[in-house]
Every structure is written in structure tokens, then in C-alpha cells.
Amino acid sequence: MVTENNEEEVYRCSECNAIVKLEDTICPVCGINLGEIIEEDTGDIVLLKIFQSEFEAQTAKAQLEEAGIVCLMSGDNEGGMAPHLSLTGGIRILVNDKDLESAIEVLKAMEMY
Secondary structure, eight states: OBOTTSOBOOEEOTTTOOEEOTTOSBOTTTOOBTHHHHOGGGOOEEEEEEESOHHHHHHHHHHHHHTTOOEEEEOOSTTTTOTTHHHHHOEEEEEEGGGHHHHHHHHHHTTOO
16 A cells, blocks of 8 residues: 555554554464454444554554454554654554544543544
8 A cells, every 4th residue: 555655554463563464364473363454344444543653552552452443553664763754654543434433432532532
């Protein structure tokens, strides 16, 4: 997948944080089934929010998963070699469109939305 400025999107496994492709159904590192967020019959993947801090994004992701909402983090910092890249593009949290309203409510309760 390519963003508007031709940078490659990076998707991460919600279990082990390994880089995965959007079309992957199984994480190549930990073997978890990514199908629950990627399967076509569950709806589209939508952007929930862009965070400028990886810490904030990780915190939000943990709360969403605790609430039973499957999500993916997307951002590119060149595998940790260029953390400043996260500041320009931010860290995106993606969810299934069917979970969007619930996810917004979780973030609002945390005062993060």
C-alpha cells in the first residue's frame, strides 16, 4: 500500500508488533491469525486516529484491545533506525469500520480523541 506522498505504509501485528502486509492473514513471526481484522467479510479497515507519539499510540492500542477491539498500528520509522520519521507522518491506529464507533468511545474516555 502506498500513501499520498509515495511512502510505503507499514502494518504491524497486534500481537508481536512484527511488520505484516495488508493481505497477510497469518503473522509471519508469531503465527497469530490476522484474519479477524483483515478478512473481507468483516468490513473495511479505517483510520481511527494519528498519534504523534508512539507511546500514546501504544497506550491507546492497549486500551482498545482490552475493550475487545482488534486494531493495527501503522507507521514508518525505518525499523527504529529513524524515530524522527514518526513525527512527520505519525503513528496510525487502524480498526475495522464496524468497531469505529466503539473505538472512538474508548479513546474519548481516555481523553485521547
